[in-house]
Amino acid sequence: MAITSANQLELLQTAEAVAREKMIDPGLVVEAMEESLARAAKSRYGSEMDIRVSIDRKTGRATFTRVRTVVAEEELENYQAEMTVEQARQYMEAPQIGDEFSEEVPPVEMGRIAAQSAKQVILQKVREAERDRQYEEFKDRAGTIINGAVKREEYGNVIVDIGRGEAVLRRNEKIGRESYRPNDRIRVYIKDVRREPRGPQIFLSRTAPEFMAELFKMEVPEIYDGIIEIKAVARDPGSRAKIAVISHDSSIDPVGACVGMRGSRVQAVVNELQGEKIDIIPWNEDQPTFLVNALQPAEVTKVVLDEEAERIEVVVPEGQLSLAIGRRGQNVRLASQLTGLDIDIMTEEEESQRRQAEFEARTRLFMDTLDLDEFFAQLLVSEGFTSLEEVAYVESDELLVIDGVDESTASELQARASDFLEEQNRKALAHARELGVEDSLVEFEGLTPQMIEALAEDGVKTLEDFATCADWELAGGWTTVDGQRVKDDGVLEKFDVSLEEAQAMVMTARIQLGWVDPADLEAEEGEEPDADPAEETVAGDAGTN
Structure with missing residues (x-):
């Protein structure tokens, strides 16, 4: 079939029909048609030629052109698509390197194989455009709630129809033993949207703490308006949750507003979460006070906070221990997630x-x-x-x-x-001297003989050895491994050397050895006046531990 014998307007009508069906730009479909026709032309005229096709958006007429680019003589490789400046003078005046010369060529006959190839190109382009449209539509909706319909279940994962695409609710993102049947309506939280080779993947969740926060935002107008702020959420999905709230208007009680008249607001969230019990807790900037609130309904008699280790000790009456810990440690675990602290609970007797x-x-x-x-x-x-x-x-x-x-x-x-x-x-x-410690370390200001002995026993015997130490290796620190905080013991930790002191000593040693220029340090401090160098070192060093 020759392209010239086809109804030229039919090309545009086909493009518009496909674009309407797939909800994409008709121009993308026309571009796909142009590329497919160009590929068919290359199979006729030769793959080395640069054949381009342009379809008139009004008449549907397809124009085939051969393009040759002007290149330097020594760079000429493809004689079908390139030509030298000397050759180009036959076709144009004063040609320059990079100029293009186009000439129209006759349309090609579309054989069966060429037509099939063109069809595949169009389908591929349409699929890519559809994927791009879906990704662009949902990438900014991550972190919001959406309603969908269950389509099917695959290996415990639920495939959800969300209108202009499909999303997946993984088995570990479902609450408890939730089960769904096809066409069931479901409310879910868009946890992540990723662009992958097989197309955009939309991942849903009903167990994410953010899902509960968004549900409260829908049910409590004060949260939606920003009068009440949700500061933290901790969940044991399907069982129990704690949510910390604070009011920016002293006349509004944040807990009462979230509970609602006769518990109507919180009950709506509970019903959506399959009966998950929710403790609404007032937020407090003072961590010990906030922790006392977070451990409700247990009574706390004493709180001891270790800010550096981010640990907290809580003392409760003997009869309150089981209540504070909760069934299977649930209460103290949720309180720990809510406050971001490791909590040790002991009785007054202990x-x-x-x-x-x-x-x-x-x-x-x-x-x-x-x-x-x-x-x-x-x-x-x-x-x-x-x-x-x-x-x-x-x-x-x-x-x-x-x-x-x-x-x-x-x-x-x-x-x-x-x-x-x-x-x-x-x-x-x-x-320490028996172990081989050098005078350079003994004479270093800030180290006591016991510290020098401890360093020597750990293999640090020279000022150079000391200068290569990380602050957490000296003062100790904490590393997060698989979501758990793990203690890193420091060589000088038993001497109550803080991270800041350790970093200062190491930096002084590096300056004395000439490894660091003090002027560079002053310049860095001038660029980042608000940075805490100790915190940066903890984060960087602990991560490499």
Whole structure:
């Protein structure tokens, strides 16, 4: 079939029909037709030729042209699609490299094979355009709720018709043992939209914490308007959830607004989530206070926060322990997710036993090192002294407040503590030198003899070795592995060296060795005045651990 004998308007009518059916731009279909006709022409005239086809958008007339590009003589490779400047002078005036010369060629006969090839090109282009349209439509809808109809179930995954495409609800994104039949209506959260070789993939979820947040936004006008903000959500899908809210209007109670009249608002969310129990908790900037709220309905008597380790100890009455932990640890697990802290729960009796053990250990320390009787050692511990350094270097006035301690006794205590510490330092330094520590590390400011000994035992024996250490290797840190926070022990951690102090010492060592120019550091600080170098090092170093 020759293209010239076909009804030329039929091309445009076909393009418009396909575009309407697939909901894509008719121009894309016409471009696909042009490419398919050009491919058929190349099979007739030769694959090395640059044949282009243009279809008039009004008349449907197809024009076939052969294009040759002007190139430098030494770059001429394809004589069918390229020509030199000298050759181009036969067809144009003052040709320049890069110019194109076009001439119309006769239309080709569309044989059966060529027609089939053209059809495949058009179908492929239409599919690509359809995929692009679907991706563009849904990429900005990630993070929103959509309604769909169940089409089928494949290996536990539910395929959902969402109007202009299909999406998948994986088995681990379903609540509990949810099951659906074809044509069931379903409300889902668009978790992710990805562009993949087989087309855009839309992944849905009903277990994501964001799904609950979006449901509350739909049910609570104050959240939609921004008066109430959802600060955090933690879920055990299908069983229980905790949601923390805060009001930016002091006249509106955030918890009451989310609950609604007679619980109507929260009940609507509960019904959608297959009866999932929801605890609505007031947000508080003070982490211990927020944690007390998050552990409701259990009562908390004491909270101890370790900000550096992002851990928190909670003390509860004996009868409240099971309630605070919850069935299978559910309550404390959700509270941990909500606050972003690792939570240790203990009873008042367990805390008392631990405090007693610490008291006895410190008492024994003073008895053994300062040659004191038990009663006197207990007096020191009761007054808050926890180490020999505190006794040796504290102002003598702080010792005089202890019953039975006069100036001579205070001086004797400090002398004994100082002598013991000096002997310990001497032994530690001698041991470190036996291990091969060099003077460059011994003379480095900021390291005590015990620190130098600990470094030597870990293989750090020179200032160069020390300068290559990461701050978390010295001070310790935390790494997240498979969603769990794992403790990284530091060589100097037992000496209470913080990450900031460790980083400062390492950087000082690098400057002394000439590895780092102080001027460069000042320039970096000037560029990023708000950055916390310690936090950056923790994130970077811990990630490579």
